[in-house]
Amino acid sequence: MTSYEQVLAALPAEIVVSDKDIIDGYTTDFRKKYRGESPALLRPRSTEEVALIVKLCDQHKVPLIPVGGNTGYCGGATPDESGQQLLISLQRMNKIREVDADNLSITVDAGCILSEVHQAAEQVNLMFPLSLGSQQSCQIGGNISTNAGGVSAVRYGITRDLVLGLEVVLPDGQILSNLSPLRKDNRGYALHQLLIGAEGSLGIVTGASLRLFLPPVNRVTAFLAISGINDLMPLLAKAQQYTGEAVTSFEYISGASLDLLFAGKPELRRPVQTSSKHFVLIEAATSSPVLAMDQAIEAFFEDGMSEEMILDGVIATSEQQRQDFWNLREHIPEGEVLNGGSVKHDVSVRISDMARFIELGSDLVNRYGQGARLSVYGHVGDGNVHFNVLAPEGVKAAAFLEEVSAEVSPCIYDLVAKFDGSFSAEYGLGQDKLSLDQSYGDPVKRRLMGRIKNVLDPKAVMNPGKVVGNQICDPS
Incomplete structure (x- = not known):
């Protein structure tokens, strides 16, 4: 009997799935870049069953791969090709444990779908x-494990800023319960923060206490054509000033990104007819019923027009129009797929450097990309740029993009490093970016991460080959 068979034999039959058709839904990553094999998918019903699974895997040295909604971009939840790694999904652990409205907090199972957390808060x-x-x-557990960003980070921060406490099954099967939704708690190390962004390499998040906020009762959304990339930061500053720092989202979209989307989906409508290379989707909101966001955005709009920063724009007059604006932003990756796919660069620089980076990066691709097309968009408020390169029209995409990855991507990452930026802004490391970490990461940080991994998971059971790779670091 193999090691993983010993683990499976000791588990309740009700939580073991051996149907290959079901398992295959988890053995290929979202981008179809990585594919592995697994003999079983484990679907525990409680934290105690997760602890049992982890304890058995630790005892028999069986690698365990936590999977969520399989929406990641870095292969962080994909097993290897050995067929010896077990998968674990918390999809059956999807309860809302507590909503404390007065404390502005919610406590949930890690298997809850993000939209279900939204609905529970709205109730x-x-x-x-x-x-x-x-x-x-x-799933919220996946969001926590990858420290997801999102479009509202300008106002509310990223996942790390929204987590109050976690319940985690550690690699030896112990349960670390730190779910108390306190705002101030100085009892030693904030251990839960170590698990955020760890991609399941240090344990499995089974529950989370999260921050809630008063909902917007006064919200305004606008789609703007702007004069130039250098107007991004002045416009964000103006928007913050006019709205009293109520801007929740400030998204940059290149004209090229929109063109790709409209070429692939001609049924979509352009929000503004004025031609431009640069667009902004802005949203501001307040929970106050007396502050007039529409007047604030109109004043911002008029000021931007008078200074010739804004060429044209539309303010949404209905929820449907607002959704139409956001659908354009959210479907830009689909536009890239419809045009042969892209080499993605999920990078970040200082907010103050964002415009200059986009300028220099675009010049770099134009010089070395042999006719490559660019799709650039991002979260201006947190410095995150999706700087993606596509093949020219009429050129076989696969071979061209492979060449871009080998010859152009290193130049882009070199430029990010010159700006003291990050080669991974919001997707994590997974297995896809380990080589980038070797080239551009901090070696001291990498060694420290390896030592922490070795202390908590000395048998390398938890999601091996991800975040810190497979190396065993010398604890000395």
Whole structure:
């Protein structure tokens, strides 16, 4: 009997799935870049069953791969090809444990779909602000494990800023319960923060206490054509000033990104007819019923027009029009797929450097990309740029993009490093970015991460080959 068979034999039969058709839904990553094999998918019903699974895997040295909604971009939840790694999904652990409206907090199972957390908050007239294009399928445990960003980070921060406490099954099967939704708690190390962004390499998040906020009762959304990339930061500053720092989203979209989307989906409508290379989607909101966001945005709009920063724009007059604006933003990756796919660069720089980086990066691709097309968009408020390169029209995409990855991508990452930026802004490391970490990461940080991994998971059971790779670091 193999090691993983010993684990499976000791588990309740009700939580073991051996149907290959079901398992195959988890053995290929979202981008179809990585594919592995697994003999079984484990679907525990409680934290105690998760602890049992982990304890058995630790005892028999069987690698365990936590999977969520399978919406990640870095292969962080995909097993290897050995067929010896077990998969674990918390999809059956999807309860809302507690909503404390007065404390502005919610405690949930890690298997809850993000949109379900939204709905639970809305039922008590509150809001959980993490908003992602995949929110109908991604799980909150996955959001925590990858430290997801989202479009509302300008106002509310990223996942790390929204987590109050976690319940975690550690690699030896112990349960670390730190779910108390306190705002101030100085009892030693904030251990739960170590698990955020760890991608399941240090344990399995089974529950989370999260911050809630008063919902917007006064919200305004606008789609703007702007004069130039250098107007981005002055416009964000103006918007913050006019709205009293109530801007929740400030999204940059290149004209090229929109053109790709409209070429692939001609049924979509352009929000503004004025031609431009640069567009902004802005949203501001307040929970106050007396502050007039529409007047604030109109004043911002007029000021931007008078200074010739804004060429044209439309303010949404209905919820449907607002959704239409956001659908354009969220479907830009689909536009890239419809045009042969892209080499993605999920990077970040200082907010103050964002415009200059886009300028220099675009010049770089134009010089070395042999006719490559660019799709650039991002979250201006947190410095995150999706700087993606596509093949020219009429050129076989696969071979061209492979060449881009080998010859152009290193130049882009070199430029990010010159700006003291990050080669991974919001997708994590997974297995896809381990080589980038070797080239551009901090070696001291990498060694420290390896030592922490070795202390908590000395048998390398938890999601091996991800975040810190497979190396065993010398603890000395």
